Amino acid sequence: MRIGLITPAPDHPLLAATTALLAPDHAVEVLNPDTVRSVSDRPHADVYLLKSRTPHALALARELERRGARMVNSAAATARVQDRTEMADMARQAGLPFAPTRTFAALSELAGLADPVVVKSRHSYKGDLVARVDSHVQLRELAERHPQEPVVVQEFAPNSGWDHKLWAVGDQVFAALRRSELAPGEQGETRPLAPADLPSGWADLVRRVGEVFALDVYGVDVIGTGGDADARVPLIVDINAFPGIRNQPGAPEALAALALVRP
Incomplete structure (x- = not known):
């Protein structure tokens, strides 16, 4: 088979490991959306892994x-x-436990909101806005930095300060705990989490997200609510297509197998 990677970064650990598994028996080629302007004059591959989310990609x-x-x-x-906005609407209509989400054309329209809230760029992109707002002063400062940014707002749900980073490649689910960027203190720490250690039903919830959004490789950010003693009620706060899935044993193998599935 011919497998194409639509990405400007084929050396990404997940893609590099997947390529190493496929290359001995299959042709793997890179289509860099930053440099390739059209594909009309070239033969296409049997399957492409769409790792880039830019408009041109x-x-x-x-x-x-x-x-x-x-x-x-x-x-x-x-x-x-x-x-x-579309993500939240689809999720709620499908009965998924997605955080209630409101949309605003600009941050200046948020005056009078009860705090704390989580403010995010309406459109997901690298370096997009994600911030917890606890006061009108913070909101005003944020609006000054992003005066024309269309945003969505979610009420802040009390939680442990750890996000469940859940990923799926086909039917296989992978997991980790990551210190929330909205939590006070040091950010970015990630702890391994075996899928078998997830609360009951959470892996099936991830697979249901894939069905609703017609995704094969995706990430679901979930926080556990219900108090410190039993933070097992899942609340989905974000979904993204083809995330990095770093340091997850078995993920490259799952991705290679998915690429070889005949339509």
Whole structure:
């Protein structure tokens, strides 16, 4: 088979390890959306792994799909979860436990909101806005830095300060605990978490997200609510297409197997 990687960073650990598994028996080629302007004059691969979410990467993916190529994930599914308003609406309509989400055209419209709240860019992109706001002073400062930013707002749900980072590659679920960027103190610490140690039903919840959003490789950010003693009630706060899934044994193997699945 011919497998294409739509990415400007084929050396990403997940992609590099997956390529090493596939290369002995299959042709793996890189399509860098930062430099390739069109695919109309080149033969296409049997399947593409859409790791980039830039507008041009999505345009290339749509062009390849029109020509019959299989895409993991599809351009439509990838774009859908970049809009946090559409994401929240779809999730709630499907009965998923997604954080109640309101949309505002600009931060200046948030005056009078009860705090604390979590403010995020409406459209997900690298370096997008994600901030906890605890006072009108913080809100005013944020609005001054991002005066025209369309945003979504979620009420802050009390939790342990640790996010459950859950990932799926096909039917396989991977997990870790990561110190929330909204929690006070040192950020970024990640703890390993075996999927078997997840609260009952959480792995199935992740798979249900994939069904609702037609995603094959994706991440689901979940916080456990219900108090410190039993923070087992899941609340989904974000979904993203084709995340990095770093340091997860078995993830490259799962991705390689998914790429080889015939349509």
